[in-house]
Amino acid sequence: MEFTAIPGVGAKTAAALAELDDAETALRSGDVARIARAPKITEGRAAAIARAAVRREHGDEGGFLATDRADEIYDDALSLLQARAVTEYGKKRLQTFFPSTSDSRIEEVRTFATAAMERDPTPELLEALAGVEPLEPAEGIRVRERCVATTDAERYAEAKAALPELPVEVIDERRELGELGRSYSTVYVLDAAFAGIDVDGDVRVVPDALEHPEEFVPERTLTFFAENREPLLAAAEVHEVAGTQPDCDLDSLRAALDRVDEEGGVVGDAKLERLEVAVDDLDAAVSTAESVGNDHLRDAIGEQDVTIEGTDFLSLVEQGARVDSLLSRELADDYDRAVELAREHIVESLDLDSGEAEFVERVFGGEPEFPLEHNEEAVSRLRTELTADRDRRANQLETELAAELRELREPAASMVESALELDVELAVSRFARDFDCVLPTLAGSGFEIEGGRSPLLDVPFEAVDPVDYGVEGVTLLSGVNSGGKTSTLDLVGLIAVLAHMGLPVPAESARVGRVSELHYYAKSQGTLDAGAFESTLREFGDLVEGESGRLVLVDELESITEPGASAKIIAGILEELHDQGASAVFVSHLADGIREAAGFDVAVDGIEAVGLVDGELRVDRSPKKDHLARSTPELIVEKLAGESEGGFYRDLLEKF
Incomplete structure (x- = not known):
């Protein structure tokens, strides 16, 4: 692309x-x-x-949402959907759903929505989804105990790029390779010329290492799984609760994750754990071994029968008197035993094997002395050997486990992605269930809504009265103040937007014609000044010159100027839209004036108030076709005329 x-x-x-x-x-x-x-x-x-x-x-060029109010309706619809997603991914993913004029895009989403509406968003499933998030790549990995070596500068640059986690060294000769072998637990040599060379340490000639670098840095795979453990396990639970079959074998995944610690190391291997403890506890073991040996010598010296009392002799020794010859002559066996006890303590406390125990021989021994002291150089050598053994064992286990996990990586990633996509499906399902939605029919022109209820109102959805309404062509919508004209326009706009998103709509049934552009003009806040009025007229001038297939919703355009002029302006706009075959609903209180000014028979629908009860309107929210609804003042005058014996209110009523 x-x-x-x-x-x-x-x-x-x-x-x-x-x-x-x-x-x-x-x-x-x-x-x-x-x-x-x-x-x-x-x-x-x-x-x-x-x-x-x-x-x-x-092939969608955009432009469906042609006005600010149309954009707001879309934003409201998107917010309702996003509020029903559990994951942040789901909320972001829903932003890619938009009203389209492309048949292929609408059908693509309708297919998705049809399947989504079959999903059952159980509380257990939603709770499991809360822990799922996109997998993050493993970054910032640094390996210090292994290195890559080469004699070639170009290969050096390639190795730095392919294996950024490892140190890369340039060597010229065998001697330098031997030094690296003593400095690192493992050295990977990229030059075939070194094959068969015999040097100290774990040196491996691997000319093709850069072709599959992940095998030489198992930390990449292990760190990835360690850092993504929680979303992986959460995604696995989602599939189990949902009863879906992921690509990943969940038992194998869980078993592998149990062997990876939080830092990406391998757990559960007795030899590695023994070596780790040995390296960590070496200094403490040596110190205690000294005490064990010296305690034995102290007891032996204190029990000696010599010319000087044993306790005095001990005091002299502790004050630093030379006793090498005395120890050699009088306490040779006890000194050897003290050394033996000290060595045994190190071997036993660190659980060293026979090969490792050989290095302990040099830690204590030599010329007899008191107090018994360790050989720091020998301890350092033992530490180096134990560390190298630990690192080699860890690398062996990591390499083996990483190879196993690499086989699971793609299936595991697919498992998480499908769990996240399930959240998007469930958001659509919850939207459809919460607002009693159905997939609309996209056909013909205009719209036909049965049992539509707007979730955009500031009342509980269950309290919203259902609306039946359909329009073909251009129509005026009349009705009392606060009777539901604006909410009806919002409902029509919302259903048109959702239908062209390919999503279900809040209605018992709905048919929506193919719309090229949605023009929704909200009610103006007060009469406009000359400049604003001219700007608004220019906007409607552009509207009537637009392409066919538009749906136009206008809320009380008459408020922009004087009623007489407004009626003429609205009539002119309706004429143009009528001639173009557009679909439009104009909310207006000037139906009579507009009809009189228009050059065609303008259809008028009405949201009828059925009366006043305790000072409040009772309204039939579904507009009546070909019906000019009575105004609120007329209803009040009618109520007063029925209550009064005089003729004033009856005469006043006749003027409506």
């Missing part, structure tokens, strides 16, 4: 996207979270890029 071919993506953004692993898949799938990992791309920008990529794939 050519990134710059995506609308709105320039050279800098394309370069940032190119740094992502498999950016093309992320763009095609609308993976906003992964796109946002690209350098300097925010989540909002990532959502816009994902939408643009989807539009390009389906």
